[in-house]
Amino acid sequence: MRRALLVGIDHYDHQRPLTGCVNDATALQPLLARNEDSTKNLDCRLLTGAVTRNDLLGGVRALLAGGADFAVLYFAGHGTPVDGDVALVTSDGQGETPGVLFAEVLTIARKSQVKEIVVILDCCFSGGAGTVAALTEAAVLRSGMSILTASRGDQYSAEAGGRGLFSTHLEGALEGGAADVLGHVTVAGLYAYVSECFDAWEQRPTFKANVDRLHDLRRCEPSVPLPTLHKLLEWFPDPAHHYRLDPTYEPDKSQSGLDPHPAHEEIFDQLQKCRANKLVEPVDHQHMYFAAMESGSCRLTPLGRHYWQMAKRGTL
Structure with missing residues (x-):
């Protein structure tokens, strides 16, 4: 009680x-x-x-x-x-x-x-x-x-x-x-x-x-859903891994001429939530949008590696 x-x-x-x-x-x-x-x-x-x-x-x-x-x-x-x-x-x-x-x-x-x-x-x-x-x-x-x-x-x-x-x-x-x-x-x-x-x-x-x-x-309501935090293990096989992006991840493809890719867009939406909470950051780009449109990558931040380790240990 x-x-x-x-x-x-x-x-x-x-x-x-x-x-x-x-x-x-x-x-x-x-x-x-x-x-x-x-x-x-x-x-x-x-x-x-x-x-x-x-x-x-x-x-x-x-x-x-x-x-x-x-x-x-x-x-x-x-x-x-x-x-x-x-x-x-x-x-x-x-x-x-x-x-x-x-x-x-x-x-x-x-x-x-x-x-x-x-x-x-x-x-x-x-x-x-x-x-x-x-x-x-x-x-x-x-x-x-x-x-x-x-x-x-x-x-x-x-x-x-x-x-x-x-x-x-x-x-x-x-x-x-x-x-x-x-x-x-x-x-x-x-x-x-x-x-x-x-x-x-x-x-x-x-x-x-x-x-x-x-x-x-x-x-309070989690700022990153628990299933998304568990997905960090799938997207980043090890804490130092760089997750590769390309224009299919960005929902706004009006200027690229690409067809929609719902699976990649859903992943990108979850990565953006992680980015907003300082768990993920783009590599060599200021914004995740440009990392996707220029086929760059993203990586875990120190805080993101902390939650990755928690997911790995099963303590989330």
Whole structure:
């Protein structure tokens, strides 16, 4: 079973209110609940509005209780540094008890039987989560845990237009911006995507992980169909092979006087999809069109050779 708890807190009794956290959690919920093809993904719960310390701790305990093998915790709200740790500030937080220390979340996670846990923190100073000081019992995260944060431990996280900037980029990543060729979206892919959305003067997302494999946070439509990736073995008998082209592959033969060749045109269409995804490139030509019309060839790129090897090993 796969679960997600999405927390968004705008209301605070003793701190300035926020305006985008509930919007952030609400916007991400449908993306995590369903894959792009509308199949069920994560069983999501929203925790928004006035959220007390007890509410948050209870929600985290329920999320990481038995019966699930994958869990996602998303928190959007105030964060505050506390002795090298970060506190996830709750609506009733004040003084010496600002909310839930991330060390408390880690303690619950260490005792959990959930195999993979992903924590996404969209709050100020969130990079303090998972530091050596916060890890208390060990200097490493528990096995199967990943932490993605909106900023470093010494930075604020910005809001604009009723949304957090980090969560807005996160939404684009989940919609497919962070998907690989096969449509898999993982937490590592999210980090690679959102880290490029901020420049050197802005907040810097951080990523910490102790995993031996990454599970999908969401699945999107593959940019190259799986049967096409398997065809790479047929078109390229070895990774260094050059696949020969000629004008019969190009659908537009109006100037060549050649008859249609549906089989070659279908192959060329699939090769063009591979070209668009940087798996295949023309040899000594800028475009695949000219490689075909001038009887040139195409070859696998380094990324294409990677997927060729995966197809060869049967791991696609």
